[in-house]
Amino acid sequence: MLDLARLRDDPEGVRKALARKGAQHAKALEPLLEADTRRRGALGRLEALRHEKRTISESFAKADPAAKEAARAKSKSLDEEIKHLEEAVRGIDEEIETQALILPNTPHAQVPDGTDAAGNVEVRQWGKKPAFAFAPKAHWDLGEALGILDNARGVKIAGSGFPLYTGWGARLERALLNFMLDLHVKEQAYIEVFPPFLANRDTMRTTGQVPKFEEDMYRLEKDGLYLIPTAEAPLTSIHRDEILDEASLPKRYTAYSACFRRESGAAGKDTRGIQRVHQFNKTELMTYAHPDKSYEELERLTNDAEEVLKRLGLHYRVVRLCAGDMGFSAAMTYDLEVWAPGVGRYLEVSSCSNFEDFQARRGAIRFKDGGKGKPRLVHTLNGSGTATPRLFIALTETHQQADGSILIPEPLRPYLGTDRITP
RNA sequence: GGAGGGGUGGCAGAGCGGUCUAAUGCGCCGGUCUUGAAAACCGGUGGAGCCGCAAGGCUCCCGGGGGUUCGAAUCCCUCCCCCUCCGCCA
Incomplete structure (x- = not known):
């Protein structure tokens, strides 16, 4: 607000x-x-x-x-x-x-003008598109050939957009999440939390999903609860209605959560395979920052998310979103787009934003500046660190071999327990 | 789900219809004393909104909402949460 x-x-x-x-x-x-x-x-x-x-x-x-x-x-x-x-x-x-409550946040002065993705500005790239001596397959073909993704049966269980990972696919999913959380917790010093996956209306209002985007979420009418579309929601409400010590800032949290999104209106749009699904896994990074330091924090948080992609040897680019392409609550956003050679596109795996005091005002999240005077609103930031479906896509498509196997990048091997997934 | 107990300031805890601008203790901040610190003593110490250039003033907040009353932290209704016991259960 x-x-x-x-x-x-x-x-x-x-x-x-x-x-x-x-x-x-x-x-x-x-x-x-x-x-x-x-x-x-x-x-x-x-x-x-x-x-x-x-x-x-x-x-x-x-x-x-x-x-x-x-x-x-x-x-x-x-x-x-x-x-x-x-x-x-x-x-x-x-x-x-x-x-x-339905007025969006105002963009930071340094956010470029623009009405859609065409107005976004590339900030940097890391690595380069991998070259193949063969035609790289898309993940849906790899998934079927390797027996790690079973879309047909996912449909049977829940419907389209609810992926069923099987065998090494399930283990890969688990390995990625553990790998990311360990990085965030052990090396980047985020506090790990395991949040509820259902949240109430106040929680959803704080981050901005409610009232304007209520229809985008799964809702349990009888209980007045929502399935969280991102761990951003529960993480930002940890300190809702609190006055924090200035010395405790920045407070950095990370969490795994399943995420649920209706994605209504997106039917048929980039939905092949697991590019866009109703349920997915993600680790989230979230910071409660001092308002004078939140833009430094945005850089840090973005770098922390990028580290995941670097270690997994995945080519990506960072784009600064233009005003018209940014989300409702954000004042500035960097998207991380990972290259997926099979589908031949960059896929958004993370969106790192500074919400400034927009969410903090909705949630009354404050701190005592200098220990005295009126409490000031903190700034909140968050970013995916990162979301697995598209990471899974980029990883399998990037590291696929001529023989149809997937070569697992070194840092992930201890988590997965193999250096290669073979048919 | 059933029965009982309870939600008061950063914390502990009193208050049970007007004197509550919420006692007291602890904590915290400032001061006195001290070479310094501690102790002791003195003073201060919540949030939201409105008016005002400011100084300051006013209104609201004792879990949320509603009611009774000239007047409610105190009485009534209702919802939420916590604790204990019972039931059910991964």
Whole structure:
């Protein structure tokens, strides 16, 4: 959520910034500002009435009987006005919240203009596209030939988009996750947590999935819970409604989680194999940062995610997303795109973002600056470190051999227990 | 799922209809004393919102919501959470 005070102080600046994310957002500003003005007017009157009522009851005990009767009557009549105004303020508050919660974050000044992926800017590359003396297969063919991926039976169990990894495929999945977590925990000093995979509405509102993207999630109507689309949600709510010690920042967390996404509207779009699925595994990196240092942290976090790809010998590129291609809550985002030679495309395996205080405001995540004064909002950041389906794709497609086997990169061997997956 | 107990300031814990601007202790911060530290003593120490250039003022918050009352941390209803016991169970 954006700071309402900022909207009041600099409506033009906010309007322009929002327009960079999409012209429609800028229009939402006017009614919001109008409601804010109405709210403050009503609130001022309400508080004056409450003050009057309070004063009456405070002097009640020592008033004489006649004055008591008058006080009772006056207080009663104030009640009606107060109740009326309270309802009005509550109504306006809801109005404001409804509108404010669907406004996206504003992009950082250094985020390039653009309306879609075409506007993204490549920042760097690592490695290069592998050369093959044969035609590299796509992972769906490799998966079938090696018996590590069984899409047909996944469909039988749950439906399309719910991959069934089998044999070495299942072990590869597990090995990748352990490899990544160990890297994040032992070498990069993130605190490992194992979060719930279901989360409530407050949790989802904090990170920005609710209310605007409710339809993108699987929901358990009866329990008021959502299947998490990313561990970002539970990780960011660890410290929701808390005031942290300044000295404890940055707080860096990592977690494995299964992730669930409806991906409705994406049917048929890059869905072959396991490029886009409803359930997948991912390790997540998440930081609660001091607001003055969050952009340094974004670089660090991005590098930490990249390290996974480097160690697995996978060619990738880092792109800075343009304003129009960024997610709802982000102020700046780097995407990591790994090269998949079988499908012949770069695939997004990680999205590393600084949300600045956007999520922190929604979740009231603060810290005491210098130990005194008003608490300040922290900045939150996160990035996948990384998501397995596309990592699985890149790994199998990149390291496939002429004989149809997959050569396992050195760092992963102790986790997988073999140096090669063969048919 | 059933029965009982309980949710108060960073923590412990009192309060059970007006004096609560929530006792007291601990913690923390500042000061006095001291070569320094400790101890002792003195003072301070939550959050949100609104008004104000500021100083400051006002409103709300004792798990959430609603009610009774001139007045609620205190009484009533309801929901959530925690603990104990029982049931079920990976």
